[in-house]
Amino acid sequence: STSSKLPPSPPSFPLLGHIHLLGSLPHRSLRDLHLRYGTDGGLMCLKLGRRRTLVVSTAAAAADLYRNHDLAFASRVPSAAMDKLSFGPDKNVSFSPYGDAWRRRKKMAVVHLLSPRRADSFGPVRAAEAAALVAAARRAAEAGEAVELRDLLYGYSNAVVTRAAAGTAGVTAEKMKRLMGNTTALMSGLQAEDLLPGAAAKVVSWATGLDKRLDGQVEAWEKFLSGMIAEHLEKKCADGAGGEEDFLDVLLRLREEGTAGLELTDDRIKSIVKDMIFAGTETSSTTLEWAMAELIRNPRATAKLQDEVTRVTNGKTTIEEDDLSRMEYLKAVLKEVLRLHPPAPLLVPHESTTQAVVQGYQIPAKSALFINAWAIGRDPAAWGDAAEEFRPERFLEGGGMTGVDLRGNDYQLLPFGAGRRVCPAIRFALPALEIALASLVRYFDWELPTGTRLDMSEAPGLTTPPLAPLRLVPKCRTLN
Numbered sequence: 001s002t003s004s005k006l007p008p009s010p011p012s013f014p015l016l017g018h019i020h021l022l023g024s025l026p027h028r029s030l031r032d033l034h035l036r037y038g039t040d041g042g043l044m045c046l047k048l049g050r051r052r053t054l055v056v057s058t059a060a061a062a063a064d065l066y067r068n069h070d071l072a073f074a075s076r077v078p079s080a081a082m083d084k085l086s087f088g089p090d091k092n093v094s095f096s097p098y099g100d101a102w103r104r105r106k107k108m109a110v111v112h113l114l115s116p117r118r119a120d121s122f123g124p125v126r127a128a129e130a131a132a133l134v135a136a137a138r139r140a141a142e143a144g145e146a147v148e149l150r151d152l153l154y155g156y157s158n159a160v161v162t163r164a165a166a167g168t169a170g171v172t173a174e175k176m177k178r179l180m181g182n183t184t185a186l187m188s189g190l191q192a193e194d195l196l197p198g199a200a201a202k203v204v205s206w207a208t209g210l211d212k213r214l215d216g217q218v219e220a221w222e223k224f225l226s227g228m229i230a231e232h233l234e235k236k237c238a239d240g241a242g243g244e245e246d247f248l249d250v251l252l253r254l255r256e257e258g259t260a261g262l263e264l265t266d267d268r269i270k271s272i273v274k275d276m277i278f279a280g281t282e283t284s285s286t287t288l289e290w291a292m293a294e295l296i297r298n299p300r301a302t303a304k305l306q307d308e309v310t311r312v313t314n315g316k317t318t319i320e321e322d323d324l325s326r327m328e329y330l331k332a333v334l335k336e337v338l339r340l341h342p343p344a345p346l347l348v349p350h351e352s353t354t355q356a357v358v359q360g361y362q363i364p365a366k367s368a369l370f371i372n373a374w375a376i377g378r379d380p381a382a383w384g385d386a387a388e389e390f391r392p393e394r395f396l397e398g399g400g401m402t403g404v405d406l407r408g409n410d411y412q413l414l415p416f417g418a419g420r421r422v423c424p425a426i427r428f429a430l431p432a433l434e435i436a437l438a439s440l441v442r443y444f445d446w447e448l449p450t451g452t453r454l455d456m457s458e459a460p461g462l463t464t465p466p467l468a469p470l471r472l473v474p475k476c477r478t479l480n
């Protein structure tokens with residue numbers, strides 16, 4: 001019987017446990033470890049410093065976990081650094097522990113900030129930012145220069161999310177980029193609290209200067225977001241209500257209405273707005289960068305996509321959001337990109353609040369959970385022998401995976417997660433990805449600069465963009 005046992009583990013070291021086995025790209029190391037040490041059921045147990053961690057590496061194991069144990073694993077791994085950066089514990093959606101307060105906040109995000117109606121209301125923002133993206137590429141095309149797509153796509157994604165969150169972009173988005181870059185750098189890598197018990201970890205954080213750097217970050221964000229709140233309140237007094245609301249407008253309104261149980265203090269509002277901008281920017285720009293890399297590697301797919309976009313837009317000079325609903329191949333390309341390159345390959349780590357018996361193994365409360373969405377998207381048992389190949393056709397009629405969707409109901413495709421912690425912004429994110437990608441291929445042909453090669457290796461970090469920022473030369477296409 002396995003009922004008293006944990007799932008199998010590789011050999012470990014004292015104190016470190018298995019941390020040394022993670023390498024710089026943990027999703028890849030974890031898949032290799034799973035193939036060597038994991039169970040047939042897709043489970044493996046690691047000790048990452050002090051933390052017991054259940055790793056799920058196959059589609060079948062993910063299905064079992066989400067269907068039968070989602071509630072037990074619906075919390076987050078606590079992090080003192082993240083609490084600081086979130087203006088205190090239990091303030092936002094992404095990093096708060098499971099509980100009534102979090103449930104109310106998540107529901108508020110789904111119903112009030114990211115509902116289909118509100119996501120649609122940002123259509124003009126997406127259209128304007130896609131036009132700016134095309135204009136920047138056109139300048140490079142006319143000068144015959146290469147563009148660094150990472151910069152362009154980051155600017156686009158950040159502008160879309162920042163404008164939706166706080167109604168502002170431009171210089172402010174630039175400032176936001178600097179702030180986010182610093183925060184990500186602080187959050188990447190191992191933290192003292194992963195290895196040491198509470199008091200000792202605090203001493204190390206203080207002695208290594210981490211505390212001071214975090215304080216600096218919090219202060220910079222605090223100043224920035226307080227300024228935004230003040231501007232919004234001023235604007236509201238001057239103009240009254242009216243016009244489309246951004247997330248900050250909505251949060252301030254809900255506070256005024258006293259919406260039950262949300263307790264929208266200034267710190268909570270700041271934390272939620274920051275949360276949305278943080279969660280939405282790099283995930284979207286990384287997806288678009290991989291999409292362009294895959295299209296360069298697969299010219300036949302590019303030609304097919306260009307044909308579709310040209311046919312559907314049928315001589316119009318702009319792409320409208322209504323057109324996107326008729327672009328089946330575009331949607332298939334994006335699914336295939338998110339299958340092979342989920343921007344958060346291990347999702348955001350979960351934590352269990354109660355003991356759970358998973359496939360007969362007893363997983364104690366307070367175990368971390370890594371869902372390896374990257375490995376699951378390449379699981380041959382779910383995707384067949386061509387799992388590693390870029391084949392958007394698999395999602396089209398007759399392709400074998402026609403009905404498979406990425407909204408968290410099909411457990412072999414989990415770029416947005418699933419269950420209680422699923423990304424609440426799928427309806428917001430997809431049209432932003434679609435209009436940007438459709439625009440890039442509609443107006444330009446893209447080539448690698450002479451003498452360069454495509455490098456598909458990944459950069460380490462919270463999200464995993466290509467290791468070398470993608471540089472391509474745009475050539476204007478004649479529009480039929």
Ligand code: HEM
Pocket residue numbers: 093094095106109161275276277279280281283284287343344347348349350415416417418420421422423424425426428429
């Ligand atoms: C390509 C775009 C995106 C991808 C691939 C993506 C993916 C994810 C993933 C993997 C998670 C964690 C799921 C888990 O823990 O199991 C997540 C959570 C989250 N995402 Fe997204 N996301 C994207 C865009 C966005 C955008 C645009 C926003 C906001 C405007 C957003 C807001 C959030 C929030 C608030 C959470 C936390 C949910 C929770 O903890 O319950 N995401 N997302």
